[in-house]
Amino acid sequence: MSFPWAKNYEPQQPLMKWLDAKLPLPRLVYNAIGAGYPVPRNLNYFWNFGVLAGAALAIQIITGIVLAMHYAANAGVAFNSVEHIMRDVNAGWFLRYAHMNGASMFFIVVYLHIFRGLYYGSYKAPREMVWLLGVVIFLLMMATAFMGYVLPWGQMSFWGAQVITGFFSAIPAVGDPIRVWLLGGFAPDNAALNRFFSLHYLLPFVIAGVIILHIWALHIPGSSNPTGIEVKDEQDTVPFHPYYTAKDGFGLGVFLMIFVALTFFSPNLLGHPDNYIPANPLSTPAHIVPEWYFWPFYAILRAFTFNFLWIDAKLWGVIAMFAAIALLFFLPWLDSSPVKSSNYRPLNRIFFWILVVDVFILGYCGKSPAEQPYVILSQLCAAYYFAHFLIILPIISRIERPLPMPNSITEAVLAKNADASSAPATA
Ligand code: HEM
Numbered sequence: 001m002s003f004p005w006a007k008n009y010e011p012q013q014p015l016m017k018w019l020d021a022k023l024p025l026p027r028l029v030y031n032a033i034g035a036g037y038p039v040p041r042n043l044n045y046f047w048n049f050g051v052l053a054g055a056a057l058a059i060q061i062i063t064g065i066v067l068a069m070h071y072a073a074n075a076g077v078a079f080n081s082v083e084h085i086m087r088d089v090n091a092g093w094f095l096r097y098a099h100m101n102g103a104s105m106f107f108i109v110v111y112l113h114i115f116r117g118l119y120y121g122s123y124k125a126p127r128e129m130v131w132l133l134g135v136v137i138f139l140l141m142m143a144t145a146f147m148g149y150v151l152p153w154g155q156m157s158f159w160g161a162q163v164i165t166g167f168f169s170a171i172p173a174v175g176d177p178i179r180v181w182l183l184g185g186f187a188p189d190n191a192a193l194n195r196f197f198s199l200h201y202l203l204p205f206v207i208a209g210v211i212i213l214h215i216w217a218l219h220i221p222g223s224s225n226p227t228g229i230e231v232k233d234e235q236d237t238v239p240f241h242p243y244y245t246a247k248d249g250f251g252l253g254v255f256l257m258i259f260v261a262l263t264f265f266s267p268n269l270l271g272h273p274d275n276y277i278p279a280n281p282l283s284t285p286a287h288i289v290p291e292w293y294f295w296p297f298y299a300i301l302r303a304f305t306f307n308f309l310w311i312d313a314k315l316w317g318v319i320a321m322f323a324a325i326a327l328l329f330f331l332p333w334l335d336s337s338p339v340k341s342s343n344y345r346p347l348n349r350i351f352f353w354i355l356v357v358d359v360f361i362l363g364y365c366g367k368s369p370a371e372q373p374y375v376i377l378s379q380l381c382a383a384y385y386f387a388h389f390l391i392i393l394p395i396i397s398r399i400e401r402p403l404p405m406p407n408s409i410t411e412a413v414l415a416k417n418a419d420a421s422s423a424p425a426t427a
Contacts, residue, residue, distance in 0.1 A: 003038045005234040038237035040225035042413050048251035049113035056106035063099040073197035075190040078153035079278040097267035104270045105259050107293035121340030126221040128332040133214040135328045144203040147196040154275030159288045161188040170314040227412045228340025236409040295366030299378040337397035347400045358384050
């Protein structure tokens with residue numbers, strides 16, 4: 001940790017002294033999330049979502065491991081094994097619904113975490129590596145969720161796998177062999193189900209490993225904050241424990257209440273009813289849709305309806321969808337403004353909110369059938385998405401005149417408190 005005033009760990013009890021000498025685990029925890037980690041004193045609730053994402057991953061791993069004890073990864077019995085979990089296994093319905101809705105909660109908090117980063121410029125130096133590792137985590141999460149959705153072997157599982165792996169065949173010459181290699185056959189079947197299960201079990205642990213790197217990279221500069229001004233002295237910080245353990249604990253309570261309400265009262269709200277029909281390769285559903293968290297990307301994938309520059313529309317769709325995520329890797333260099341927080345960037349703030357609306361419209365189009373007006377709308381919104389990152393952001397980061405900024409985090413906090421205390425008292 002680079003803060004010179006960070007407290008040193010001094011074990012008190014003999015057992016802790018012994019452990020610290022042999023394996024300094026308590027020291028590691030103390031310096032990472034304890035009183036030895038100074039954090040800006042002005043973090044708002046948007047800084048809760050990293051910890052909540054970690055909690056969501058833990059819930060997914062625990063429920064997933066127990067589900068795997070009862071699930072059978074065989075195309076002949078997979079669907080029935082999930083029904084067996086729901087009906088016969090003790091609390092099996094709860095495990096399954098918690099895992100299903102846990103995936104949605106995971107994506108909700110990670111999307112909020114990403115958009116927090118976009119608004120407050122958390123991706124900028126000196127935290128570029130934190131952001132880059134975050135994008136890697138996001139890609140791994142998408143792969144894990146896609147493969148997980150195939151496992152119950154319902155209609156959407158099968159046809160989702162069919163459509164998504166089908167896009168690989170758009171790659172000229174090598175596309176078809178790649179698809180057959182990925183699936184282990186000419187269509188999703190037992191081989192595909194087995195490898196998807198194996199990877200779906202493995203990837204969350206890879207994600208956990210990348211999270212350790214993500215937090216390690218964060219601990220080098222320390223957290224940013226809503227002003228975007230870097231910490232200057234001890235006054236600007238408070239120890240992580242007890243201040244942010246309490247604040248994150250409160251956030252975790254709210255998160256769990258929403259999660260539990262969804263799991264117990266409306267467990268199928270975010271799912272698709274067709275996935276309660278066993279997979280049938282001979283009956284294509286009228287309308288194949290992925291899970292909600294993929295809708296914006298699915299809209300971009302389907303936005304190309306015409307061949308262009310001798311490249312097939314389908315291939316353009318695949319390129320655009322991967323590019324939509326890949327461009328996030330370049331974000332720290334696309335936005336050259338020295339000011340991080342959009343609180344002081346009036347133009348960036350406006351375009352940030354336009355981007356949010358754009359992504360929501362893309363999501364709506366991804367959920368809707370591939371017909372007008374959704375096709376034209378997804379084309380416009382996909383074009384805007386790319387324009388935002390590749391044209392608008394680089395331009396506004398050069399021409400924008402930021403608002404006056406406080407000199408330090410403490411000055412910003414004290415000014416806010418002074419405003420509050422000088423406000424007229426109400427009866
Ligand atoms: C499993 C997924 C993830 C976990 C568990 C996780 C965890 C965390 C934690 C604990 C923090 C510190 C607390 C906070 O700022 O909220 C953090 C910060 C950060 N994360 Fe993540 N993260 C995840 C995914 C991502 C993704 C997908 C991105 C971006 C694409 C990302 C970008 C960042 C950035 C830029 C920061 C620094 C924020 C700042 O200090 O301003 N993270 N993350």
